[in-house]
Amino acid sequence: MLRNLLVLTALLFSFQTLAVETWKIASLDWKPYTGESLPEGGIGIVILRAALRAEGIDLVVEFYPWTRAIQKARDPAYAGLYPAWDEEILAGFLKSPVLFKSPVGFVEPRSRPLVWTKLEDLKGKTIGVVQDYGNTLEFMALIKSGVIKTEVVVSDLFNVRKVAAGRIDGAFIDLNNLSYLLKNDAKDVAHKVQANRKVIDTKDLLLAINAKFKNKNAFSILQRGISKIHPDKIINDYKKKYMK
Template sequence: MRFALLLIALLCGSIQAADSMRLTNGEWPPYLGEHLPHHGVASRIVAEAFALQGVEVRWEFHPWARSLKMAEKGERDGSAVWLHSSERERLFHISDPVVESGYYLFHRKAHEFDWASVEDLRGLRIAGTRGYDYGEAFQRAEADGELQVVRLNSDEQGLRQLLAGRIDVFPLDKVVGFDMLHRHFSPAERARLSFHPLPLRSDNLHLLLSREIPGNAELIERFNRGLAQLRESGKVAQYLLEIQQPLSLGH
């Protein structure tokens, strides 16, 4: 009898553990952020997709490198949201796409330019944010010295250098850029900037669940089912529209 009660307690504990998970996160408004409503739109999509499958998400916010490492080691269940790569596929179960990120080249309206390939960017004064990957062609041209790229500490610093005329172009996720401009820059400053309509890179971002944790293969399938339900309900499109409506530079 005592053994049976112990077994039931262990089983209940396992079920409870599976129905609540700890995910790491970072600061990337309006997609992700500790103090944003719903912790950002990407966090909201992840949490609500899991909720449709009866799983509660508890978020933890850390610097990005630490967030990824904690999930990789299995110290946390997973992390949101990240690009897909072969290396990450080896370490994580990778979800269906949560949101799409499009990087565009921001510039001053007084400094119009056109481009069709990375080679067309030669001779321009370019900045990028440290640790950011702007796509294979851009990264290779930067590494080979074909593009002169100054790496800065933050996206905001890049926009300020752009406004100051110290650089000619700055690659930035369009939605993130609009949000940052509206939160940290004046209307007069915003009016001086635009972006080229050709994306530098466009990628899907995913939830990662650690392969170190038993049961995560099944949980990523549950998440994908919940995500599909959320999309079919129209809520994903609604949430993404809500963060984009007030963000425009007139392009």
């Protein structure tokens, strides 16, 4: 009897040690950072997965259009929305520690570059933005006040094509995303558009943690995990392996 109890206890212990916590997140097609068709889900996913793996947690990623991803990430079954800028941490979400950084600016026609010193100089121009993107606080304030006129689309790729077709004067975009698009999805119009010479800002990329997520230690878990990895090295290794 005692021997059977010991065997049962050992089996239960082994099952417990094999059980691994899993986080599910909602993401979007935002190359090269995230995308269902990208190797390993993209650079951003590789970074987040490495941080969680360092803490013994598996990651499941579901890809949706951005607005749909925001809706899905509110479900308590999801750890959150990723990646997100500071300005995209909406009610019901909490900021995670910074996972990586990215520069933002404008894509413009090569034949008609945007000339500006401060964002107010763009008055009278029509700038493309993606629905529900946070952009920057200053830029969004100028939109709200009517200084900057915008047209809203559902993806960065649409904006690049609208700029190339001369339908808008420029578009707000992550510059690494633009570089990827011009070498891949939008390479047919790469001769017509370019990145504006000025960088608007360098943005922190975070996991927008679902406030209803069951693991209330998500922030500290990510903080520990990030401290154990080297995001810059992960990015460089990914580029060497997949983006030659």
